[in-house]
Amino acid sequence: MSRTDDRYNVKETEARWQTEWERRQSFRAKDDAARPKYYVLEMFPYPSGRIHMGHVRNYTLGDVVARYKRARGFNVLHPMGWDAFGLPAENAAIQNKVHPAKWTRENIAAMRAQLKSMGLSYDWSREIATCEPDYYRHEQKMFLDFLEAGLVYRKESWVNWDPVENTVLANEQVIDGRGWRSGALVEKRLLSQWFLKITAFADELLEGLQGLERWPERVRLMQENWIGKSEGARVFFDITGRADKLEIYTTRPDTLFGAAFCAIAANHPLAAELAAGNPALAAFIADCNRMGTSEAAIETAEKKGLDTGLTVAHPFIAGKTLPVYVANFVLMDYGTGAIFGCPAHDQRDLDFAHKYGLPVVPVVLPADADPASFAVGGEAYTGDGTLFNSDFLDGLAVPEAKRVVAERLQQAGIGERTVNFRLRDWGVSRQRYWGCPIPIIHCESCGAVPVPEADLPVVLPEDVSFDQPGNPLDHHPTWKHVACPSCGKPARRETDTFDTFFESSWYFARFSSVAEDRAFDRQAVDYWMPVDQYIGGIEHAVLHLLYSRFFTRALKHCGYLGVAEPFAGLLTQGMICMETYKDADGRWLFPSDVAKDADGGLIEAATGRPVTLGRSEKMSKSKKNVVDPAGIIDTYGADTARLFMLSDSPPERDLDWTDAGVDGAWRYVNRLWRLVLAPAVPLPPVGTPAPDNFGPQADKARRQIHKAVAAVSDDLERFHFNKAVARIRELTNLLAELAPDEAGAPWVLRHGLETAVQLFGPMIPHLCEELWQALGHEVLLIDSPWPEADPSLLTEDTVTVAVQVNGKLRGTIELPVDVDKAAAERAALALPTVAQYLQGRAPKKVIVVPNRIVNVVG
């Protein structure tokens, strides 16, 4: 028998309110300088075709914030778009013979429909897709402006080259030295690439982190480490028998008198030069280049070097020379690609010295060591101390010595203090089709010529084929052949496209205005930026968030906008996890393949073989533990999915998906529905003024309502959504138990239900809108202000105070609020249990914490 009449009809209700909000254009943001703005943004998705649980969590979190701030009176901007360029579209083109543009646009349509079914309060009029010319044309202009501002350059650089796919791979796409799809051994190739000069802002990006108080400490630290500022010195060593010098970088110039050797990287220009006449060296260099860069390879690789035969002169010890090695542990792209080694005070240098029989001269003396006998054995001394064996540095402390030696180097013109960064410039060239064309034309006479502004955008041609390896733009019959804008001679278009991080580095600002003719309306972008709250996964802690910070500074530098930092607040949500199963051979199993045997043990349904329950892991296809949100939303509705996402775990922590938990959320949604639509007592009409008298329970409930308002508001401000849910549940539990015949009870019940609906509005918006209407309101809930807590109802007349004897709880007393300490002490000492535990002793001391606790020390 159908019982739909007394159960909440989710599908119909959710669809109806989604339509109604859309019809009213409720979430359109209007530029209104008179109102305080609030810009909340979730990281936009790659249009893979289907939303996953991570999206559901991300967008639910953002929607709660957006709706809450809206109710609080802010002018809210909450937009959505598509990070639409990228590799999967090209893979689909190759595998399924579907054009990347078609594939992407269809995926966007499918995902847009899915997002709409979640009831998210987006301003869809500002939707953007980065693969469309009306978006990427602006970044072509930005690139040219950056070029003019000296923030772009072209240089040869070593890249990961997949010889099967004929393309460059990002570092993340190289797994144990092999291409992630082809499985081919990746080669290093020297290619001309475009770079954005992110290092020009290294110091600013580092210092800017200080001001990002609403960012997780963890993310700031990760960026700080990534930028990797170190202070040290460059030293120019005279090379014996040559006119040029060897330039090294060190953070320990104070240990210069302990130097035993110099070492250069295998791909250092000097190494290449020497290898020309030295076959052994050439072989060694080739060996170094072959070594993998995977963690395991680095972990196990032996520290090796080869003496080049070259020597350099010690800058301060007349007549002393140091051998120069090529060493496999020296990196060309950090510092100068060359080091000096001080074995006594660096473990790696010490190992190297032992291996090649180099002298170990200690120059830093630990505080209580004897200079006559102090020696370094198997372990380098890296601590503080006083310099010795060091001529003019003798007796100085380490920091002092660093300063003094740098001064001497500088005076002598053979070195200088420098600051070094780990941060590398950002290579943006990709030998890929599905990306934004780099607006450059290569001319044999004029070099790399910018495409004139009037010719922008350089539109990606859609008539390309994917039936041969490599970049389709390169194979296109006509596209790349153009006249040089400068001299008119035949020239060739740049066929590389931008790294897809390029698009996501400015999309947040684009949402402020989507005008055709320019990237941003200056007034609009200055009104809306920065993003007040950005929400997304921790996996973007460095790359996307750092690129965006850099890009925003570069845009500011070029006069596009006025802010330097794009994201004032950042919330990094945890992953969605789900339990995993493995069969007897250790292969992953779908939960649907697992059954229980007669004893309740886990078995494989098809074979009866035993199954082991694995730990809860991040949902992923390979682990077969993915739950598709579409099915959940279809069965339980968006509100249930949203409530589950918010209920159990704090947003920044990982969330375990459980079917039982979803059921729990579903049951609560229905309980709330029944509580409002079938209340224990008939509710007074909407707007009924408060009665004069309340029975004791009703009065208590009335106070609890206001406490809930205060607590939930505070929780939402701090993104403690799980606590907010708990507090509203507490409130509705209380309301369900309210004695109906007490004075004022019906009024309190209405007041409580209205408040609960308002407080839950941002989290389960469809149900709440429905219930708000059912409670008799004509104005929509989304257009109603947030409830205010009455301060006079937040305090009680009396308070329960805990009484301890020697720190252990021995009872409680009911005291008037803010009673004086003496009275509290008297009341506590009057407790029989207190006397009992004092065992006749007089209390030595009594600590009274007003309204909280009395601790009797005896």
Place this chain on the structure above:
RNA sequence: GGGGGCGUGGCGAAAUGGUAAACGCACGCGACUUAAAAUCGCGCGGCUGCGGCCUUGCGGGUUCGAGUCCCGCCGCCCCCACCA
């Protein structure tokens, strides 16, 4: 190797240095039902002689009082990593 985080019931979790376990999940018992589901009620950290006693990974410390602060271990997780 460097940096960071976490450790509280069977599970997810609460707890401005002040009554540990709120809220929920699972489970158990009961009511309603011919029955099941749904719903409602009760119980639910451990031990107990029913007076209580013990309990926040382990060991110390600070404090009248520590899950919370400090020191040292153990375990797990994440990020970076031949960075001079």
